Amino acid sequence: MNQANINQVLIVGGGTAGWLTAAKLAKQLNSQDPTAVQVTLIESPDIPTVGVGEGTWPTMRKTLAELGISESEFVRHCNASFKQGTQFVNWKQAPENGKDNDYLHLFSSVVEASDFNLSPYWSLSEQQKNFADSISAQGALCRDKLAPKDLTLAEYQGAQNYAYHLDAAKFAELLKSHACNQLGVKHLSANITAVKQDQSGDIASVETDSAGELFADFFVDCTGFKCLLLGETLGIGFNNIQDKLLTDHAVTIQVPYQDENEPIASCTISTAHQAGWTWDIGLQNRRGTGYVYSSAHQSHDEAEATLRRYLGANTDHLSSRLIKMNCGYREKFWHKNCVAIGLSAGFIEPLEASAIFLIEASGNMLAELFPRQKSAMAHVADKFNRSFLFRWQKSIDFIKLHYYLSKRQEAFWLDNKKPETVPETLLNAIAHWQHHPISQYDFDNVYEPFPLDSYQYVLHGMEFSQALDHNRARYNKTMQAQYYFQRAAKLTEQLQKQLPSNRDLLNKLKQYSFQKI
Amino acid sequence: MAKVSPINAQAHANTKIKQDPGFAHSQGQHLIPIVVHEFAPASQDTPIVFIKDSETGRFMAMSLVGLKPGENVLVGEQWKGTYIPQVLRNYPLVVAKGKEEGQAILCLHQDSPLISETEGEALFDENGEQTQWCKKMAEQVISSVEQNQITQGYVQYLAEKQLIAPQTLNMNISGEQYSLNGLYVINEQALNDLADETLLEMKKLGYLMPTYAALLSQQRVHNLARIKTA
Numbered sequence: 001m002n003q004a005n006i007n008q009v010l011i012v013g014g015g016t017a018g019w020l021t022a023a024k025l026a027k028q029l030n031s032q033d034p035t036a037v038q039v040t041l042i043e044s045p046d047i048p049t050v051g052v053g054e055g056t057w058p059t060m061r062k063t064l065a066e067l068g069i070s071e072s073e074f075v076r077h078c079n080a081s082f083k084q085g086t087q088f089v090n091w092k093q094a095p096e097n098g099k100d101n102d103y104l105h106l107f108s109s110v111v112e113a114s115d116f117n118l119s120p121y122w123s124l125s126e127q128q129k130n131f132a133d134s135i136s137a138q139g140a141l142c143r144d145k146l147a148p149k150d151l152t153l154a155e156y157q158g159a160q161n162y163a164y165h166l167d168a169a170k171f172a173e174l175l176k177s178h179a180c181n182q183l184g185v186k187h188l189s190a191n192i193t194a195v196k197q198d199q200s201g202d203i204a205s206v207e208t209d210s211a212g213e214l215f216a217d218f219f220v221d222c223t224g225f226k227c228l229l230l231g232e233t234l235g236i237g238f239n240n241i242q243d244k245l246l247t248d249h250a251v252t253i254q255v256p257y258q259d260e261n262e263p264i265a266s267c268t269i270s271t272a273h274q275a276g277w278t279w280d281i282g283l284q285n286r287r288g289t290g291y292v293y294s295s296a297h298q299s300h301d302e303a304e305a306t307l308r309r310y311l312g313a314n315t316d317h318l319s320s321r322l323i324k325m326n327c328g329y330r331e332k333f334w335h336k337n338c339v340a341i342g343l344s345a346g347f348i349e350p351l352e353a354s355a356i357f358l359i360e361a362s363g364n365m366l367a368e369l370f371p372r373q374k375s376a377m378a379h380v381a382d383k384f385n386r387s388f389l390f391r392w393q394k395s396i397d398f399i400k401l402h403y404y405l406s407k408r409q410e411a412f413w414l415d416n417k418k419p420e421t422v423p424e425t426l427l428n429a430i431a432h433w434q435h436h437p438i439s440q441y442d443f444d445n446v447y448e449p450f451p452l453d454s455y456q457y458v459l460h461g462m463e464f465s466q467a468l469d470h471n472r473a474r475y476n477k478t479m480q481a482q483y484y485f486q487r488a489a490k491l492t493e494q495l496q497k498q499l500p501s502n503r504d505l506l507n508k509l510k511q512y513s514f515q516k517i
Numbered sequence: 518m519a520k521v522s523p524i525n526a527q528a529h530a531n532t533k534i535k536q537d538p539g540f541a542h543s544q545g546q547h548l549i550p551i552v553v554h555e556f557a558p559a560s561q562d563t564p565i566v567f568i569k570d571s572e573t574g575r576f577m578a579m580s581l582v583g584l585k586p587g588e589n590v591l592v593g594e595q596w597k598g599t600y601i602p603q604v605l606r607n608y609p610l611v612v613a614k615g616k617e618e619g620q621a622i623l624c625l626h627q628d629s630p631l632i633s634e635t636e637g638e639a640l641f642d643e644n645g646e647q648t649q650w651c652k653k654m655a656e657q658v659i660s661s662v663e664q665n666q667i668t669q670g671y672v673q674y675l676a677e678k679q680l681i682a683p684q685t686l687n688m689n690i691s692g693e694q695y696s697l698n699g700l701y702v703i704n705e706q707a708l709n710d711l712a713d714e715t716l717l718e719m720k721k722l723g724y725l726m727p728t729y730a731a732l733l734s735q736q737r738v739h740n741l742a743r744i745k746t747a
Contacts, residue, residue, distance in 0.1 A: 151574030152699065512573045515676050517683070517701070 004374045006217040006337075007037060012192065012206065012229060013222035014043030015050070016168050017342020017359045019175035021220055022185045023067050024363035029370060032184035037370065040186040041179070042206070042214065047191075049172065050224055050323070050343060054281045054288045055083065055268050055353035056163045058107050061156045063360050069178055071155035072513035075506065077174045078166040079284040081264050082147050082502055084108070084138050085457075086352070089271040092462055093407040103130065103461025104267065105352075105454060106138040107161035108148075110488040113440070113452045119460065120437040121481035123468050131460035134485055137492040142267040144496060147505040155514035159495055163353075165268070165281045165288075188214070195233040202337045203229060217374070219338040220366075225326050227344040234335050239346075240328040244396055244421055245403075246297070246412065247276050247349050250323045251304050252290035255315060266502040270351065273306050274298060275412040279350060280310075284506050292325070292349050297412040325349065329392040334381040337374070339366060346392055351402060354395050354449065361391065361449075387447045397426040398450045398458075404430070405462035433459065435467055521611055521624040526645040529625070535637035540605045542629065544592045547583030547697075549602045552664035553671045555580075556727035560734035562591070562598035563741060567672060567681050567701040576672040576681070576701065578731075582741070584688060584695045590745040597744050607658045621662060623655050671724060678715060680707050680728065690742050703732040 011022050022041045029037040064074055074080060085106035092101045113119065118135045132139045138160050141148065148162035179185035190211035198204040205215040221229035230236045242248060269280040276293030291307035298306070304320055311318075329346025333339060341362040348354055365387060369380045400423060403416040419427065429442060438459070443452045459466070468475070475481075500508075524532075543549060548568060551559050556578075559565060564581040580602055582589045591597045596605075609629035612621045625632065638650040647655070675681050682704040686697040708728065711719075719725050 150571055152569040152571050508573070512575065514574055515569065515576065517676060517679055517681065 004217070006370075006372055006374060006377075008216040009037055009039045009218045009220065010206070010214055010216035011039065011041040011220040011222055013224060013342075013344075014041065014172060014176065015222060015224065015342065016172050016175075016356060017224075017344070018043065018220075018222035019172045019179060020063070020356075020359050021222060021341050021363045021366070023175050023179040023183055024063070024360075025220075025367050025370070026179055026183035026185045027067055028367035037372070038186070039179075039184070040188060040214070040216070041176075042188040042190060042192070042208065042211065044191045045189045047224075049169065054165055054168055054283070055279075055350065055356070056166065057353060057357040057360075058161050058163045059357060059360050060163055065156045067175075067178060068182065069174070070513070072509055074174060075164075075509050078164075078170040079286075080164045080166040080171075081282055081284055081506055082149070082266050083163045083165050083268060084142050084148050084160060084266050086268040086270055087142060087265075088402070088458075088461060089269060091270070091272045091277070091402060091406055091408075094272075094409070103457070104132045104139045104142060105457040105461065106132055106136045106142070107163065108138045109135045109453055110137070110491060111135075111484050113438075113456060116477075116480065116484065117437060117440075117452075118481055118484055119456045120468055120475045121478065122460070122485075123437070123466050124472060124475060125481075132457060133488075133492070135488055137488060137495050140492045140496055141499060142265070145263045145266055145502050146496065146499040147266060147502045148499070150498070150500050150505065151508060151512060151514065153514065154517050159499060165283055167283055167288075192228065195229060197233065200336075201234070203233065217337065221338055221340040221344045222342050224343040225347070227330070227340060229338045230330060230333075230335060230340040230344060234338060236335050236340075237331045238326075238328050239331060241348070241396055242327060244400060244423060245327055245349055246294040246416055246421070247292045248325055248327065249295050249300065249303065250290045250292045250325055251300070251307055251320050252288070252323065253307060253311065253315065253318050253320045255287040255289055255311060255318060257286065258314075261503065264502045264506065268353065271310060272406070272408060272413075273310070274410050275303070275306075277351065278307060278310050282502070290323075292351075294412050297410075297415070329389075332381075332385050333362075333388045334384045337377060339381075339384065341366070345388070348392070348395055348399060351399050352395070352450065352454075354399075357449070358388075358391065358395070361447075362388065390445060390447050391449045393423070393425070394445075394447075395449050397423050397429075398454070400426055401430075401455070401458055402462070405459070405464050430464075433464070433466060435470070437466070437468065520627045521613060522627050523613070523622045523624050524610075524640055524651075526641050529640045530645065531634045531639075532625075532641075533633045533635065533637035533639050534609065535631045535633050537631055538596060539592055539594050540596050540601065540608075541592055542608055542631070543582075543605055544589050545587050547581065547586055547588050548579040549582055549589075550604050551578055551580045551602050551668075552661065553578065553668040553727045554664050555600070555602060556730040556734075558600040559602060560730040560737065562600050562737060563734065564702070564737045565731040565734040566684075567675070568699055569701075575669065576676050578668055578672055581686075581697075581700070581738070584686075584690070584738075584741055584745060585697065588745075590741050603657070603661050603664075607654070607661060610654050610658050612658050612662050621659055623658065671722075671727065674719075674722070674724065675703075675728070678707075678711070680704055680711075682707070686738065688738065688742060690746060702735055703728060705732055708732065 011018050026039045031039050087104050089102045148158040148160040180187050188211045190208035192206045194207040196205045203219045205213050207213045264282040271278045275298035278291045281288040293303045333345050371377045371380045559580045566581050567576045582591045609626035611624050613624045615622050639648050640651045681701040684702045688695040
């Protein structure tokens with residue numbers, strides 16, 4: 001048994017994953033105390049970050065609050081905006097006679113489904129409104145491009161649950177300055193020339209071109225798709241998921257606003273096209289847009305033309321960037337004394353903004369279970385690997401669900417519905433949900449990345465046919481359900497009057513700040 | 518927003534300002550802005566609370582004069598409090614910021630019922646000069662602006678030290694339930710838990726007396742209930 005202590009952590013790679021992990025570790029392990037674990041981050045001055053992860057989950061609020069970052073400063077520095085969910089346009093089916101169809105996946109419901117599930121009551125009722133508008137005020141707020149809060153609410157508090165859209169490069173910059181100046185992270189800028197292992201196979205050190213040889217007890221691989229430590233050095237293989245999720249490329253374009261008062265959407269807009277889908281994310285100073293597609297179904301030129309068609313006139317002069325997506329995840333995320341976080345751990349198409357969310361989850365678990373002794377490593381590694389294998393698989397299931405329920409008829413969409421491309425766990429669940437509402441017991445793992453509520457927004461939004469009539473007697477709390485439906489309607493009306501536009505609130509934040517209380 | 522216009526010798530040559538001992542213009546306001554210099558006397562009558570300005574998110578100090586939105590129990594033929602907040606005494610005069618930095622322009626609430634041509638104190642004399650009364654009022658109004666800035670610094674200090682906390686005011690008066698949201702009050706526990714150096718800093722800044730005045734004033738809600746039911 002090796003009783004050696006783990007005192008030094010070296011994070012290899014900056015970017016969102018590196019800096020978020022560095023900040024979380026240093027904060028939670030109290031690295032400012034010299035007897036605590038010390039965190040160093042080395043980044044290459046020459047390798048650019050991928051930096052297209054611009055959507056977060058509401059978990060980011062807790063992350064930022066815990067790190068002690070002011071929300072107003074974060075919003076200002078990262079050109080961030082408030083996000084209340086995702087609007088899925090033309091996912092149900094292709095537009096008919098030029099008319100788009102859409103649904104919303106929101107963050108807030110009038111009551112959490114685990115407390116009282118409105119889904120069966122909505123399914124069994126004479127539906128006047130779509131599911132999202134029946135159970136949440138947030139759809140109306142998204143359509144009106146309103147913010148989820150106003151200046152009278154304290155930082156990180158919302159009238160509705162919310163997340164952010166952000167500029168990933170600026171975010172890494174903010175985290176870097178906070179981690180180095182406030183949390184005791186040491187920063188080195190150098191290129192790695194070799195990785196050295198000891199006899200046991202652990203990583204012992206990295207050699208660099210300008211910072212000498214760096215030794216550490218524990219290494220975090222945040223080297224992006226390259227996966228220098230866990231993949232190239234320790235030889236951990238990669239599970240390709242191309243057979244399940246068919247997209248393999250993205251073409252991106254940043255679109256400036258026409259004028260400084262152009263409304264800013266308060267949700268991500270995801271629009272389905274012939275061989276994939278576009279994201280459209282409104283930041284303060286520009287929109288970030290991109291088309292995720294399958295190169296087997298559409299050429300790169302046609303794909304770029306699809307994105308430009310979506311963006312409309314006046315965007316021909318804007319440059320585009322092509323990104324090859326290596327979709328899949330590592331066979332293990334933690335091996336020996338090395339854990340991979342971020343793109344090095346895996347990548348899945350950004351349909352539900354899982355990238356940053358999984359970085360946060362990895363950082364949290366690593367910090368919480370951090371082994372202070374080498375002998376504890378194998379146990380923690382095993383827990384971590386099982387947990388993240390589950391999270392990646394469930395994330396794939398959830399994203400696949402969006403494709404599987406679509407009635408679009410193009411080859412890409414039909415191929416996505418072929419049973420051999422659908423995880424068995426998802427097929428079984430869908431078969432069950434045809435005659436039963438989703439239950440909290442379908443999501444009873446603590447590591448469940450997407451909650452019951454998320455599945456319901458997608459299932460009902462996609463007009464999944466769920467027949468519950470045979471079991472109507474089971475759902476007899478109709479008075480209570482009616483009460484919640486009415487409360488959602490009332491709240492919608494009230495918040496529509498009360499809340500400022502996303503643009504207005506963001507403009508005000510340039511001058512004013514949220515209070516701490 | 519009420520219309521205000523700068524006063525000048527031509528337009529207001531004959532303008533007079535009446536006095537209203539009941540301060541009826543504040544009817545319909547359950548919160549009256551006050552400055553920190555008024556905390557001691559104001560705390561004798563009403564609770565001193567803090568609210569956030571929805572335009573800026575900044576905290577403002579207020580004298581609570583009603584138990585529900587739109588209610589002012591102190592308005593009457595005579596003001597029913599022992600202390601009359603300065604902002605009421607200044608009315609209908611007000612200072613607006615000029616185009617240049619630091620410039621202050623004396624203005625008048627145009628729609629005020631206190632404006633008259635026959636009754637009250639004249640703004641200008643027959644030579645077109647400001648009357649003594651007008652000069653005195655101008656001084657008072659301008660000093661309010663300075664005191665406002667001091668108050669803003671003080672209130673922001675309270676917020677940063679988290680010495681105020683949200684409080685919903687719930688009262689049952691003769692069977693009727695009253696509830697007011699969006700109010701913040703001095704948090705006694707936080708005040709007691711202050712680090713010595715912060716306490717010393719507050720002492721040096723002159724923040725202790727108004728803070729304790731605001732804390733004690735929370736009891737004055739019963740005073741409002743008594744006046745309301747009298």
